[in-house]
Amino acid sequence: MSAPTLDRPAAGTPDEASLQERFDATIAAEHRIEPRDWMPEGYRKTLVRQIAQHAHSEIIGMQPEGDWLLAAPSLRRKAILLAKVQDEAGHGMYLYSAAETLGADRADLTDKLIEGRQKYSSIFNYPTLTYADVGVIGWLVDGAAICNQVPLCRSSYGPYARAMIRVCKEESFHQRQGYELLMTMMGGTDEQRAMVQDAVDRWWWPSLMMFGPPDDDSPNSAQSMAWGIKRHSNDELRQRFVDMTVPQAEFLGVTLPDPDLVWDEAAGRHRFGAIDWAEFKRVISGEGPMNAVRVARRRAARDDNAWVTEAAAAHAAKHAGGHAGSAA
Amino acid sequence: MSTDVTAEGGHGAVPTGPEVPVEPKASTARRDWPLYEVFVRGKRGLNHVHVGSLHAPDDEMAVHAARDVYTRRNEGVSIWVVRAADITASSPDEKDPMFAPSGDKVYRHPTFYDIPEDVPHM
Ligand SMILES: [Fe+2]
Ligand SMILES: [Fe+2]
Numbered sequence: 001m002s003a004p005t006l007d008r009p010a011a012g013t014p015d016e017a018s019l020q021e022r023f024d025a026t027i028a029a030e031h032r033i034e035p036r037d038w039m040p041e042g043y044r045k046t047l048v049r050q051i052a053q054h055a056h057s058e059i060i061g062m063q064p065e066g067d068w069l070l071a072a073p074s075l076r077r078k079a080i081l082l083a084k085v086q087d088e089a090g091h092g093m094y095l096y097s098a099a100e101t102l103g104a105d106r107a108d109l110t111d112k113l114i115e116g117r118q119k120y121s122s123i124f125n126y127p128t129l130t131y132a133d134v135g136v137i138g139w140l141v142d143g144a145a146i147c148n149q150v151p152l153c154r155s156s157y158g159p160y161a162r163a164m165i166r167v168c169k170e171e172s173f174h175q176r177q178g179y180e181l182l183m184t185m186m187g188g189t190d191e192q193r194a195m196v197q198d199a200v201d202r203w204w205w206p207s208l209m210m211f212g213p214p215d216d217d218s219p220n221s222a223q224s225m226a227w228g229i230k231r232h233s234n235d236e237l238r239q240r241f242v243d244m245t246v247p248q249a250e251f252l253g254v255t256l257p258d259p260d261l262v263w264d265e266a267a268g269r270h271r272f273g274a275i276d277w278a279e280f281k282r283v284i285s286g287e288g289p290m291n292a293v294r295v296a297r298r299r300a301a302r303d304d305n306a307w308v309t310e311a312a313a314a315h316a317a318k319h320a321g322g323h324a325g326s327a328a
Numbered sequence: 329m330s331t332d333v334t335a336e337g338g339h340g341a342v343p344t345g346p347e348v349p350v351e352p353k354a355s356t357a358r359r360d361w362p363l364y365e366v367f368v369r370g371k372r373g374l375n376h377v378h379v380g381s382l383h384a385p386d387d388e389m390a391v392h393a394a395r396d397v398y399t400r401r402n403e404g405v406s407i408w409v410v411r412a413a414d415i416t417a418s419s420p421d422e423k424d425p426m427f428a429p430s431g432d433k434v435y436r437h438p439t440f441y442d443i444p445e446d447v448p449h450m
Binding site for chain 1 (some may be wrong): 360379380383385396397400417
């Protein structure tokens with residue numbers, strides 16, 4: 001994760017075939033690709049898109065839970081939620097930092113998010129209707145993110161893998177605080193238990209969609225697997241998530257909203273019902289309940305706070321004694 | 329359903345297209361914060377280690393931002409920041425001929441020397 005100025009691969013290299021060979025050998029040996037290595041243009045582009053969209057998801061992902069910061073039921077819950085949301089900001093920063101090692105520009109990526117030219121995970125386009133949603137997001141959404149992110153700690157691209165290691169260290173707190181919140185509510189009144197069940201009903205299917213389209217409909221996956229920037233198929237990860245989550249739901253005393261969900265003794269795994277991919281497609285293409293709100297708030301954060309960044313830059317320029325050229 | 333959605337990233341499925349160019353843009357006012365590389369000493373007795381980068385208007389703000397971004401859970405006892413533009417690196421490639429000479433100096437490693445098993449404490 002060092003400077004793009006240093007890290008951009010040398011242009012117009014004469015012998016591309018031997019460079020490609022060395023790149024392939026590095027991947028085959030399970031060694032990491034580092035920023036200043038030569039890499040195929042497709043690898044770089046795919047990674048920038050992957051890392052940027054992951055970063056956008058972390059940043060937009062602050063909003064659904066952030067909506068409850070001022071309405072947290074106690075100082076303890078508020079402190080926990082604040083720390084969790086701050087972590088998600090940190091995750092976004094680690095990831096933008098990794099994207100910059102590939103020659104991307106952070107402010108430019110944010111512009112693309114705001115202009116709708118780059119996307120973020122569909123899960124964050126659903127509203128958080130009650131405080132139980134905060135718990136369910138920690139349990140299911142961060143739980144699904146953990147399933148996705150743990151294998152990415154072995155991404156072939158060094159800066160991304162290292163960012164994922166930092167992220168994964170923090171995710172366990174996210175999931176556990178959510179589950180503990182839900183356990184507390186389940187031990188409360190009937191009304192509180194009903195709130196938890198309602199939140200589970202709303203978030204279960206969108207959480208399964210986080211793993212992406214079924215394997216026979218994921219044409220890009222093969223290349224990403226070959227490059228070592230995707231480690232398991234969508235269906236594999238989704239299955240792992242379901243198998244992990246079902247006993248947690250039982251312990252909690254909630255029902256997962258899927259009548260077809262059964263344990264398959266012979267297969268040694270759970271079978272579950274069909275996912276509504278039409279809904280997924282609607283939400284990701286901008287027709288989810290919260291898409292416009294999420295992007296509008298990100299735009300406001302950029303524009304309304306521009307005066308602060310400009311003032312800080314002006315202050316720095318005024319006091320730049322030792323440094324010749326101030327801003328790079 | 330879709331040839332244009334992937335779940336390769338950590339927070340799940342996102343569309344893969346249309347292709348959006350990601351070339352760096354020229355600086356504008358709010359892009360004026362330079363890039364800093366951040367190094368953290370995890371605890372006493374360890375070296376500072378590179379942990380990532382961030383943008384900040386000046387050195388002091390860079391240290392403050394590094395604290396928030398990289399040490400929210402006692403990950404460090406000391407932070408260094410340095411402007412990325414001020415770093416001089418060995419070459420544009422990690423596989424640098426600069427490091428090749430050490431490859432044939434195997435006698436610099438303890439394993440080069442055959443010492444009988446029964447010599448104690450060696
Ligand atoms: Fe996160
Ligand atoms: Fe998280």
